[in-house]
Amino acid sequence: MIAACLKWVDARAEVDRLSGSVVADPRTSGASDADLAALEWALRLGDVRGEDVVAVTVGPAEAESMLRDALAAGATRAARVDLPVDVPSADVAAAIADVVRGASFVLCGAFSLDRGSGSVPAFVAAHLAAAQALGCVTLSPDDDGTSVTAERRLDGGRRERVRTTGPCVMSVEGGSARLRRAPLHAVVAAHAAVIDVVRPGGAPHTSGGTRRTPFRPRARVLPAPSPELSARERILALTGALVERQPPQLLVLDPDAAADRILDQLRTWGHLE
Numbered sequence: 001m002i003a004a005c006l007k008w009v010d011a012r013a014e015v016d017r018l019s020g021s022v023v024a025d026p027r028t029s030g031a032s033d034a035d036l037a038a039l040e041w042a043l044r045l046g047d048v049r050g051e052d053v054v055a056v057t058v059g060p061a062e063a064e065s066m067l068r069d070a071l072a073a074g075a076t077r078a079a080r081v082d083l084p085v086d087v088p089s090a091d092v093a094a095a096i097a098d099v100v101r102g103a104s105f106v107l108c109g110a111f112s113l114d115r116g117s118g119s120v121p122a123f124v125a126a127h128l129a130a131a132q133a134l135g136c137v138t139l140s141p142d143d144d145g146t147s148v149t150a151e152r153r154l155d156g157g158r159r160e161r162v163r164t165t166g167p168c169v170m171s172v173e174g175g176s177a178r179l180r181r182a183p184l185h186a187v188v189a190a191h192a193a194v195i196d197v198v199r200p201g202g203a204p205h206t207s208g209g210t211r212r213t214p215f216r217p218r219a220r221v222l223p224a225p226s227p228e229l230s231a232r233e234r235i236l237a238l239t240g241a242l243v244e245r246q247p248p249q250l251l252v253l254d255p256d257a258a259a260d261r262i263l264d265q266l267r268t269w270g271h272l273e
Helices: 033-049 061-073 089-100 120-128 184-191 231-239 255-269
Strands: 002-006 053-058 077-081 105-109 131-141 147-153 159-165 168-172 196-198
Touching: 002 033, 002 061, 002 089, 002 120, 033 053, 033 061, 033 105, 033 131, 033 168, 053 061, 053 089, 061 077, 061 184, 077 089, 089 120, 089 196, 105 120, 120 131, 120 168, 131 159, 147 168, 159 168
Parallel strands: 002 053, 002 105, 053 077, 077 196, 105 168, 131 168
Antiparallel strands: 131 147, 147 159
């Protein structure tokens, strides 16, 4: 079995300017270019090795339209893990690993459009105790598909070639391949295909993850200026424009002393009690 991991994400998400909350629209949601490239490589490996290709995603029921597109392109089976889209990456990887366990190769996008951490493929490899080749720009399977030569991008314009056999988790960049066009009869058949829905037994962790709202420091309590002052003087008192300020300092300290100095300064500013 070859597995392709796809993420349901809004490519044109809007951010509320006041609250900072992300507003997603199912009409503009789907797989990223990197995930589509991962699906294409999975289909190519499936053709060479003569194995079935399963497309997997974690998300709501709306994500099944993306899985049907994968079935139309040539995937043999599709599975959706019923979890919220904002669960931590470690929980997403654990849920995916339960579905793709036993796969010879697992293909993922190098990074997602929303978080962009690229951590899920590494987590999946850890759960499967499999090898990993991350950030690949191209893949070259052998004639029989027993091993795959992956080319990775390194710093400084250099490249690295690694040769791996299954089980292995590989992540690819969006420009590494273009997904094939699905024939019309496959598109029609995909609309009636059955999508396997997996519901994890344990509740997802709520700690960790990515902050989706802007950081807002706790407000400081300031004494009100005297009402006997003029409007200009009250504004100057509130803004602290005429208050003597401590000039910047350059300190060279060891880690323990530096941490204590930072905490002392935060207490001086009133951020810590």
